[in-house]
Amino acid sequence: MGERPAEAPEAALAPAVLLVDDDPDVLRFYRDVLADRGFRLFQAEDGALATRLIVERPFDLVIADIAMPNMDGIALLRAIRQVDLDVPVVMVTGNPSYETAVNAIEYGAFRYLTKPVAPALLRRVAEYAVVMNRMAKAKREALRAVSGMNGSAGDRAGLEASFERALAGAWMAYQPIVSYSERRVIGYEALARTEDATLSSPLLLIEAAEKLGRLVELGRRLRGLVAASMDAVPAEAKIFINVHPRDFDDGDLSSPTAPLARSASRVVLEVTERASLEAIADVPHHVQTLRSMGYRIAIDDLGAGHAGLNTFARLEPDVAKLDMGLVRNVDSDSTKQKVVRSMASLCRELGILVVTEGVETVGERDALLKAGCDTQQGFLFGRPSRSIERVRW
Ligand code: G
Ligand code: MN
Numbered sequence: 270m271g272e273r274p275a276e277a278p279e280a281a282l283a284p285a286v287l288l289v290d291d292d293p294d295v296l297r298f299y300r301d302v303l304a305d306r307g308f309r310l311f312q313a314e315d316g317a318l319a320t321r322l323i324v325e326r327p328f329d330l331v332i333a334d335i336a337m338p339n340m341d342g343i344a345l346l347r348a349i350r351q352v353d354l355d356v357p358v359v360m361v362t363g364n365p366s367y368e369t370a371v372n373a374i375e376y377g378a379f380r381y382l383t384k385p386v387a388p389a390l391l392r393r394v395a396e397y398a399v400v401m402n403r404m405a406k407a408k409r410e411a412l413r414a415v416s417g418m419n420g421s422a423g424d425r426a427g428l429e430a431s432f433e434r435a436l437a438g439a440w441m442a443y444q445p446i447v448s449y450s451e452r453r454v455i456g457y458e459a460l461a462r463t464e465d466a467t468l469s470s471p472l473l474l475i476e477a478a479e480k481l482g483r484l485v486e487l488g489r490r491l492r493g494l495v496a497a498s499m500d501a502v503p504a505e506a507k508i509f510i511n512v513h514p515r516d517f518d519d520g521d522l523s524s525p526t527a528p529l530a531r532s533a534s535r536v537v538l539e540v541t542e543r544a545s546l547e548a549i550a551d552v553p554h555h556v557q558t559l560r561s562m563g564y565r566i567a568i569d570d571l572g573a574g575h576a577g578l579n580t581f582a583r584l585e586p587d588v589a590k591l592d593m594g595l596v597r598n599v600d601s602d603s604t605k606q607k608v609v610r611s612m613a614s615l616c617r618e619l620g621i622l623v624v625t626e627g628v629e630t631v632g633e634r635d636a637l638l639k640a641g642c643d644t645q646q647g648f649l650f651g652r653p654s655r656s657i658e659r660v661r662w
Contacts, residue, residue, distance in 0.1 A: 456507035539567040629648050
């Protein structure tokens with residue numbers, strides 16, 4: 270064979286494996302079993318040292334004890350996911366129980382092994398895990414190449430780490446909603462944004478919160494951000510903010526001492542038609558409470574849901590926001606024109622203000638005006654932006 274092309278030193282290195290156990294005999298056993306298998310072996314006697322090593326350099330595999338003093342294996346797994354979303358973590362226990370097994374797997378342990386671990390099994394799991402780590406990295410690359418997204422964390426511990434980062438760095442972008450005939454901004458929609466690459470879109474962020482059972486916390490944080498920026502909003506403009514159906518069950522939304530409550534009469538709460546209100550008890554009562562505090566209610570993405578008019582009927586909204594699917598190319602689609610015209614006229618009959626979303630072109634704007642929709646939102650008038658911007662007509 271001829272000479273190999275020069276490789277980057279890091280790529281040429283053997284897989285790095287970190288062994289974590291508070292029992293030196295166990296560490297010695299692992300080293301013996303995995304010696305001469307082409308791994309570079311590192312070890313730590315506790316979770317704190319393991320965490321430091323993980324921060325310093327990447328590993329291809331971690332094999333960790335579950336029951337350790339100070340920082341147990343699950344806590345270590347969570348710490349690892351703060352810095353590495355992919356590295357497989359094999360958890361080992363001397364006290365197997367159904368509960369710890371479920372917990373370990375739920376948090377993203379790659380495998381759950383019980384002591385004493387058979388040498389052949391340990392070797393096989395280690396070799397397989399190292400390949401899986403490469404696969405996870407390749408998948409992430411593929412997703413980035415195909416969709417430009419960073420891909421979200423595969424397991425619960427990783428998702429938690431991403432979610433924490435996203436929550437800490439969350440901010441609101443504001444997009445104007447205009448009355449075209451009056452050339453006036455009637456309000457702004459507040460849209461959640463994050464700096465976290467794996468949870469970059471609001472949909473991913475909400476999905477993560479749903480999976481982690483942290484929707485209420487997310488809702489409070491976003492409403493708090495809006496409340497804090499109310500002073501920058503012109504007095505005559507309303508703020509539209511998306512709420513999740515689950516938020517209705519959160520006492521904070523209807524609490525008179527919540528930060529947003531002070532500005533309730535300037536706030537429109539948007540509830541998407543895509544979500545189901547079925548699981549929420551007594552929606553009309555919640556809505557009535559919110560109205561009495563001064564909030565208005567909007568139904569969002571109207572025309573995109575397929576849940577019939579259930580959500581609409583139960584909310585009795587003040588505002589209906591037509592989904593951008595109806596708006597896109599409405600100027601060249603007579604069916605869409607007809608649908609928009611009849612929806613707009615029905616809403617007028619019910620005293621509901623119609624807002625059309627996602628208006629991008631002059632053609633769409635004019636077709637919507639002709640169909641009776643004067644209140645519009647979309648890139649044509651302004652993109653969501655960090656500061657509250659005026660519209661140049
Ligand atoms: O479902 P909801 O209306 O809350 O979502 C609004 C989303 O649509 C925001 O994320 C916003 O960035 C995006 N958006 C706003 N205006 C436009 C537009 O004119 N075109 C497109 N494609 N997206 C838009
Ligand atoms: Mn919305």
